Amino acid sequence: MKNDFLKKSKIPVFLMVLAVVMNNGCSNSESRSGNNLEELTNDASAEIRNTVQTSEIAVEQPPFTEGIFPCNDCHSEMVPNPVRRELVDMHDDISAIFDHDSENRWCLDCHDMNNRDSLKLASGKLLDFKESYKLCGQCHGEKLRDWKVGVHGKRTGEWNGKKEYLLCVHCHNPHSPRFKPLTPEPPPVRQEDIN
Amino acid sequence: MKKDNSRRSFLKNISLATFSALALSGCDMKAVDEFLQDNFRILTKEEKDVIVKNLEVKYKEKYGKEFHVSDKPAMDGVSFGYALDLSRCVGCRRCVYACVKENNQSRDPQIQWIQVLQMEKEKGIDFAHSTIHYNPETVPEPGHFYVPVQCQQCENPPCVKVCPVKATWKEEDGIVVVDYNWCIGCRYCMAACPYGARHFNWGEPNIPKEELNTEMHYLGNRPRMKGVVEKCTFCIQRTREGKYPACVEICPVGARKFGNLLDPNSEVRYILKNKRVLVLKQELNTQPKFYYFFGV
Numbered sequence: 281m282k283n284d285f286l287k288k289s290k291i292p293v294f295l296m297v298l299a300v301v302m303n304n305g306c307s308n309s310e311s312r313s314g315n316n317l318e319e320l321t322n323d324a325s326a327e328i329r330n331t332v333q334t335s336e337i338a339v340e341q342p343p344f345t346e347g348i349f350p351c352n353d354c355h356s357e358m359v360p361n362p363v364r365r366e367l368v369d370m371h372d373d374i375s376a377i378f379d380h381d382s383e384n385r386w387c388l389d390c391h392d393m394n395n396r397d398s399l400k401l402a403s404g405k406l407l408d409f410k411e412s413y414k415l416c417g418q419c420h421g422e423k424l425r426d427w428k429v430g431v432h433g434k435r436t437g438e439w440n441g442k443k444e445y446l447l448c449v450h451c452h453n454p455h456s457p458r459f460k461p462l463t464p465e466p467p468p469v470r471q472e473d474i475n
Numbered sequence: 476m477k478k479d480n481s482r483r484s485f486l487k488n489i490s491l492a493t494f495s496a497l498a499l500s501g502c503d504m505k506a507v508d509e510f511l512q513d514n515f516r517i518l519t520k521e522e523k524d525v526i527v528k529n530l531e532v533k534y535k536e537k538y539g540k541e542f543h544v545s546d547k548p549a550m551d552g553v554s555f556g557y558a559l560d561l562s563r564c565v566g567c568r569r570c571v572y573a574c575v576k577e578n579n580q581s582r583d584p585q586i587q588w589i590q591v592l593q594m595e596k597e598k599g600i601d602f603a604h605s606t607i608h609y610n611p612e613t614v615p616e617p618g619h620f621y622v623p624v625q626c627q628q629c630e631n632p633p634c635v636k637v638c639p640v641k642a643t644w645k646e647e648d649g650i651v652v653v654d655y656n657w658c659i660g661c662r663y664c665m666a667a668c669p670y671g672a673r674h675f676n677w678g679e680p681n682i683p684k685e686e687l688n689t690e691m692h693y694l695g696n697r698p699r700m701k702g703v704v705e706k707c708t709f710c711i712q713r714t715r716e717g718k719y720p721a722c723v724e725i726c727p728v729g730a731r732k733f734g735n736l737l738d739p740n741s742e743v744r745y746i747l748k749n750k751r752v753l754v755l756k757q758e759l760n761t762q763p764k765f766y767y768f769f770g771v
């Protein structure tokens with residue numbers, strides 16, 4: 281009966297994983313430190329793992345600018361330059377708006393120098409763009425915690441079932457995260473204007 | 476006593492006679508059925524099913540589209556709760572219009588179940604100094620915050636108490652509903668509601684045919700008539716099917732949260748446990764199940 285139900289509704293694996301995560305009060309693999317340290321040292325030298333398959337939360341596709349991904353299409357041909365600088369030839373549109381602790385941070389604090397198709401945690405661990413929330417959570421831990429339980433940010437779908445999350449970067453431009461003002465919809469008709 | 480009885484049966488016979496006359500004169504029997512229909516709450520499942528089927532036919536004739544009218548009852552073990560993050564809402568009114576569309580509210584004369592109040596940060600929550608007519612280029616406006624107000628789905632609803640014909644009541648899952656067929660339009664409930672959440676159809680409601688939402692619930696977003704009261708039902712046609720209300724899904728800042736208060740793992744329960752929460756006009760003991768919180 282139970283199996284039947286699962287088969288019929290084709291619940292994706294990540295949702296079940298999510299359910300487990302929620303039941304454990306948000307503990308994820310990072311808190312099981314034993315394996316983790318090993319994993320980290322392995323990972324630092326290893327090629328990027330395809331973290332999408334291990335993604336624990338159902339998210340929408342990251343909002344890339346048209347035609348910009350995979351980054352390696354261009355970057356694999358280039359010799360990486362690790363010197364902190366303001367970009368002028370390429371990505372100057374990002375330099376122009378960059379406002380995310382810009383005094384202390386630049387591209388390679390979040391993007392990996394050797395594999396541009398992945399992000400990088402402070403630990404050196406590589407990260408798929410689909411899991412960018414982990415990167416954000418390094419500084420905004422409280423927000424990450426609220427997001428995981430669906431309290432910060434938007435969820436759509438079913439209140440008692442399958443839900444879809446937006447990534448942090450769907451609402452906050454990672455290079456300029458402050459929420460931008462919106463044009464309001466029209467106010468209601470005034471009583472005196474009703475015929 | 477006996478006299479009384481005979482007077483009653485006399486009246487009964489008159490009305491019967493009138494209706495048979497109507498029926499004979501070719502008047503729509505369905506309209507007569509509808510007129511004689513009992514209060515929705517005391518109907519059997521079978522009777523309800525017939526009624527909603529008839530409505531589907533009637534709406535199809537009227538609007539030329541297929542409709543689905545549900546009479547789905549409350550789920551067991553569910554009590555709905557809503558939470559709105561006052562530290563996030565920017566007052567953009569996306570929720571207002573998503574609600575109008577989802578719930579088939581009249582465009583002209585205009586009816587809106589959600590009202591977004593703009594307040595001054597310096598004054599705090601102060602209805603007397605709030606406005607719903609703010610209209611700047613962009614929101615949020617500096618020094619202001621926003622309090623969207625809709626039916627608070629009170630545990631102790633004053634509107635239900637005052638209705639002289641019991642046309643409005645609280646369902647098992649906590650949603651306060653109106654049987655539009657039973658409402659006599661006296662508007663006592665509007666006077667009793669401390670949140671201004673009930674709205675009256677002073678004129679014939681108007682909705683462009685192509686914008687009608689065809690997924691309906693008898694107690695929710697089916698088209699209303701002139702002379703009846705309506706209000707937010709937590710999108711009963713959506714939430715009883717497991718979906719989030721329309722306002723939750725549209726809000727661009729994710730300020731709106733919805734779920735089952737009886738489920739300790741729900742978003743609303745997390746908020747009640749971990750955040751600073753308030754209800755509007757707590758002193759009136761209406762016990763709203765619409766909570767405002769500060770997510771920061």
Ligand code: SF4
Pocket residue numbers: 563564565566567568569570571591621623725726727728729730731
């Ligand atoms: S859509 Fe969200 S942010 Fe906009 S007014 Fe409604 S609750 Fe506030």
